[in-house]
Amino acid sequence: MQKIIKSKIVPLPRANIDTDLIIPANFLTTTSKQGLGAHVFARLRMMEENFPFNLKKYRDAKVLVVKKNFGCGSSREHAVWALKDWGIEVVIASSFADIFFGNALKNGILPIVLEDEIVEEIFVKEKKSEGYELEIDLLRQVVKMPDGLTSGFAMDPYHKECLLKEIGDLDYLLSQAKQIENFNKRHAGKIFFDTTIL
Amino acid sequence: MARNIIQKIWDSHVVVMKPGFPDVFAIDLHLIHEVTSPQAFQMLREKGLKFHASERAIATIDHNVSTALNRKIATAADSQKQITTLRKNCSKFGVKLMDMDSGRQGIVHVIGPELGLTQPGITVACGDSHTSTHGAFGALAFGIGTTEVGYVMATGCLLQMKPKTMKVNFIGGLEKGVTAKDLILKLIAQIGVAGARGHVIEYVGEIISAMSMDERMTICNMSIECGARAGLIAPDEVTFEYLQGRQCVPKGRRWVEAVRYWASLVSDQMAEYDQVVEVNIDDMAPMVTWGFNPGQVIEVTKKIPADADGQALNYVKLKAGQKIEGVPVDYVFIGSCTNARLFDLREAAKIFENRKVAKGVTVYVVPGSEEVMRQAKIEGLDRIFEAAGAMFRNPGCSMCLAMNEDKVPEGKRCASTSNRNFVGRQGEGAVTHLMSPIMAAAAAVTGKITDVRKLLK
Numbered sequence: 001m002q003k004i005i006k007s008k009i010v011p012l013p014r015a016n017i018d019t020d021l022i023i024p025a026n027f028l029t030t031t032s033k034q035g036l037g038a039h040v041f042a043r044l045r046m047m048e049e050n051f052p053f054n055l056k057k058y059r060d061a062k063v064l065v066v067k068k069n070f071g072c073g074s075s076r077e078h079a080v081w082a083l084k085d086w087g088i089e090v091v092i093a094s095s096f097a098d099i100f101f102g103n104a105l106k107n108g109i110l111p112i113v114l115e116d117e118i119v120e121e122i123f124v125k126e127k128k129s130e131g132y133e134l135e136i137d138l139l140r141q142v143v144k145m146p147d148g149l150t151s152g153f154a155m156d157p158y159h160k161e162c163l164l165k166e167i168g169d170l171d172y173l174l175s176q177a178k179q180i181e182n183f184n185k186r187h188a189g190k191i192f193f194d195t196t197i198l
Numbered sequence: 199m200a201r202n203i204i205q206k207i208w209d210s211h212v213v214v215m216k217p218g219f220p221d222v223f224a225i226d227l228h229l230i231h232e233v234t235s236p237q238a239f240q241m242l243r244e245k246g247l248k249f250h251a252s253e254r255a256i257a258t259i260d261h262n263v264s265t266a267l268n269r270k271i272a273t274a275a276d277s278q279k280q281i282t283t284l285r286k287n288c289s290k291f292g293v294k295l296m297d298m299d300s301g302r303q304g305i306v307h308v309i310g311p312e313l314g315l316t317q318p319g320i321t322v323a324c325g326d327s328h329t330s331t332h333g334a335f336g337a338l339a340f341g342i343g344t345t346e347v348g349y350v351m352a353t354g355c356l357l358q359m360k361p362k363t364m365k366v367n368f369i370g371g372l373e374k375g376v377t378a379k380d381l382i383l384k385l386i387a388q389i390g391v392a393g394a395r396g397h398v399i400e401y402v403g404e405i406i407s408a409m410s411m412d413e414r415m416t417i418c419n420m421s422i423e424c425g426a427r428a429g430l431i432a433p434d435e436v437t438f439e440y441l442q443g444r445q446c447v448p449k450g451r452r453w454v455e456a457v458r459y460w461a462s463l464v465s466d467q468m469a470e471y472d473q474v475v476e477v478n479i480d481d482m483a484p485m486v487t488w489g490f491n492p493g494q495v496i497e498v499t500k501k502i503p504a505d506a507d508g509q510a511l512n513y514v515k516l517k518a519g520q521k522i523e524g525v526p527v528d529y530v531f532i533g534s535c536t537n538a539r540l541f542d543l544r545e546a547a548k549i550f551e552n553r554k555v556a557k558g559v560t561v562y563v564v565p566g567s568e569e570v571m572r573q574a575k576i577e578g579l580d581r582i583f584e585a586a587g588a589m590f591r592n593p594g595c596s597m598c599l600a601m602n603e604d605k606v607p608e609g610k611r612c613a614s615t616s617n618r619n620f621v622g623r624q625g626e627g628a629v630t631h632l633m634s635p636i637m638a639a640a641a642a643v644t645g646k647i648t649d650v651r652k653l654l655k
Binding site for chain 2: 014016018021024026028029030031032043044069072074075076078080095097098099102103106107156157158169170172173174176177179180183184187190191192193194195196197198
């Protein structure tokens with residue numbers, strides 16, 4: 001992903017948004033990763049006319065801002081694929097569910113954790129100012145507000161590099177083939193189940 | 199240094215530890231289903247990779263399979279395509295598929311243990327968040343996304359950061375009518391839906407030791423609903439007894455060897471945890487969710503909290519301060535990876551016996567696997583359900599997640615033994631109340647949310 005992303009935000013001031021809400025199960029019958037953006041938040045978009053993803057003014061926003069425990073529930077990676085396909089590149093939350101956090105990183109979506117108060121402040125300020133934008137600097141690990149204030153965020157160096165260089169974990173895992181083979185030999189005695197009987 | 203069981207299993211599966219990198223972490227057993235695997239198999243094809251250890255993987259069809267009596271073909275074309283795709287992938291990559299009518303098909307978290315594949319000390323991965331179920335055997339079992347499913351297929355490994363550990367100690371004894379499901383709901387009520395984020399939980403307590411494997415699986419299954427990365431229970435005699443003689447379990451000398459190893463997998467006496475939580479279960483009543491997440495849950499004898507979340511109340515069409523008991527239901531679902539095992543069906547059947555489903559209530563009883571179904575029929579449970587006016591269907595995930603034809607219609611209210619009461623989880627505009635199988639059975643025969651203990655007297 002780009003080192004610096006400057007974009008409008010989609011504010012979604014809710015906590016505990018589960019992956020069923022991000023992409024309902026009836027859209028999981030696909031065998032592809034493409035085209036899920038059309039159904040992102042399908043249920044909420046149907047239930048609430050003024051749901052932010054229904055509003056034209058937020059259509060180009062690349063940054064989604066939410067409250068705590070975003071992406072809880074099902075492990076479905078389709079939730080990340082749907083957000084990505086819609087155009088979301090960064091999700092800012094006061095916390096994430098573990099599986100969603102990992103899935104996001106693997107698909108080039110940057111999950112940023114900011115303190116509750118800062119997230120609340122973003123909601124308040126976005127409401128007040130037309131064309132509110134945030135600047136996300138992954139290299140320096142800061143979020144820059146329109147008033148010039150900045151807020152740092154944590155990111156482990158490994159995933160930061162993966163995001164910046166757009167490389168996945170698979171190459172690293174494949175490069176460890178020899179060690180994996182040696183491990184498997186050592187470890188075989190501890191595995192007692194046998195599928196060959198099935 | 200003293201270690202807990204989580205740390206012991208973790209340490210024995212670290213393949214490579216390199217500063218600045220997550221650990222390369224070995225997965226022993228890979229469980230596959232039709233929904234979260236097609237894109238991962240596709241990745242193998244695109245990159246020209248082999249399946250690393252197909253002898254340590256099995257697949258089944260559960261999420262979008264029909265549970266109707268004649269269920270060969272899924273009603274939706276895309277679901278059918280997903281099923282066909284899994285069949286093709288399994289045959290190409292040499293993965294054993296527990297297909298419909300094999301006698302072994304079922305919900306992935308029901309059949310793994312049932313076949314004897316889920317064993318103490320192993321690591322398990324599956325593209326499904328309820329993989330934590332397998333922790334009941336003292337296994338470290340992670341729900342993963344599809345990209346990671348692809349990693350396990352290609353390398354047998356994941357890249358993982360070491361989890362924190364949490365000990366959850368249930369203190370006290372259970373009253374009749376209070377079950378494993380109520381305990382896990384009580385924990386979620388206490389610590390919240392993100393209370394165990396970043397942690398793997400070890401469940402302990404006399405009450406856990408006294409539980410059957412089916413009950414332990416219910417507890418571990420819902421670990422994810424309080425945000426945990428996994429949840430487990432140390433193996434003991436109950437575990438070994440369950441496993442002995444199952445299809446994929448060794449016999450003779452190898453069995454003795456296995457039990458010796460498994461018995462060593464307990465937390466050291468002085469082991470420490472990042473967090474310790476005590477849940478007092480004395481005098482607790484059966485639990486029921488009132489809102490739209492599993493943390494919005496109260497005892498059936500209580501009222502919906504005065505400060506209940508308005509958005510949730512609005513969705514479930516209930517009021518703050520209202521009693522949860524007596525709320526009428528339209529549907530009852532007894533099934534899912536949480537509560538579709540033989541123990542669950544036996545307990546539910548005791549409530550249905552010599553009673554009738556209340557007028558206007560539709561009841562689905564969906565066994566977790568073909569094996570559970572077979573056993574239930576041998577014991578005559580199917581006849582009890584049917585005599586009461588409930589449907590006894592074919593195995594699958596069914597009404598838990600609204601991705602097959604089993605759905606709760608819009609505006610209807612369901613008493614459900616599943617694991618999530620999210621908005622629309624069981625169908626667009628449907629309302630879910632999570633509870634135990636006997637509580638769901640009580641709702642079925644009374645037509646409303648009822649304290650099952652009244653029917654036990």
